[in-house]
Amino acid sequence: MGGCYNNSEVTLISKVAEKGVSSPQRQAVSIIPDFSFLRKVNEASGENITLCYQCRKCSSGCPVSFAMDYLPDVILRMVQLGLKDRVLNSSTIWICASCETCTTRCPNEIDIAGVLDTLRHMALSEGKAAPSVKDVPKFHQAFLGSIEAGGRVHEITMLRKYMLKTLKSSLWAKLWSGELLEQAKLGWGMFKRGKLNIRSHKIRQTGEIKKLFAKSRR
Numbered sequence: 001m002g003g004c005y006n007n008s009e010v011t012l013i014s015k016v017a018e019k020g021v022s023s024p025q026r027q028a029v030s031i032i033p034d035f036s037f038l039r040k041v042n043e044a045s046g047e048n049i050t051l052c053y054q055c056r057k058c059s060s061g062c063p064v065s066f067a068m069d070y071l072p073d074v075i076l077r078m079v080q081l082g083l084k085d086r087v088l089n090s091s092t093i094w095i096c097a098s099c100e101t102c103t104t105r106c107p108n109e110i111d112i113a114g115v116l117d118t119l120r121h122m123a124l125s126e127g128k129a130a131p132s133v134k135d136v137p138k139f140h141q142a143f144l145g146s147i148e149a150g151g152r153v154h155e156i157t158m159l160r161k162y163m164l165k166t167l168k169s170s171l172w173a174k175l176w177s178g179e180l181l182e183q184a185k186l187g188w189g190m191f192k193r194g195k196l197n198i199r200s201h202k203i204r205q206t207g208e209i210k211k212l213f214a215k216s217r218r
């Protein structure tokens with residue numbers, strides 16, 4: 001990918017493979033960069049993304065990079081360039097499993113896992129999500145909601161909230177594709193093995209957890 005600045009607009013040359021065309025075609029696309037994006041991500045994450053020099057050690061160690069639309073090093077480069085919409089609409093920030101392999105490999109000590117977490121929260125607050133992973137932010141919210149309520153995840157409550165959020169828009173699609181039946185079978189299998197508790201067990205100091213969540217929203 002090459003690029004050049006043109007006053008308020010940046011023009012990127014990207015390769016796109018078109019149906020029926022044997023070799024990739026070069027296509028220019030215009031994107032309006034947000035030059036404050038890098039500063040905002042640096043401030044919110046506490047990291048200095050400017051230090052990234054694209055060595056790609058992060059991406060080469062990522063266990064789920066095969067499923068991402070942009071590799072982690074590309075996400076950091078796009079943050080540097082102010083390509084906010086592309087970053088916040090990428091599947092990468094939701095595919096990331098927060099394993100922190102990238103963070104431990106970075107020679108510049110950038111906490112890439114932490115940066116991706118910051119980007120997830122930015123995407124949530126702006127209501128953005130890549131269509132290919134549109135249910136993942138809802139799972140993320142149900143997971144965090146469960147921790148906020150009891151200090152630990154209660155799987156049944158979390159799954160009920162997640163199902164209510166997702167089924168509203170896709171009940172028939174999930175019924176028709178058999179996904180709902182598969183999920184019910186999986187849930188029953190976990191229940192039989194004692195992996196799903198009906199009763200939730202809260203920690204003693206849930207007030208402290210709530211304070212942490214409130215602080216993170218400021």
Ligand code: SF4
Nearest residue numbers: 062096097099100102
């Ligand atoms: S934290 Fe995310 S981006 Fe980093 S290596 Fe793990 S899965 Fe990949």
Ligand code: SF4
Nearest residue numbers: 052054055056058106
């Ligand atoms: S490992 Fe660090 S310096 Fe290298 S590309 Fe990834 S973020 Fe940038």
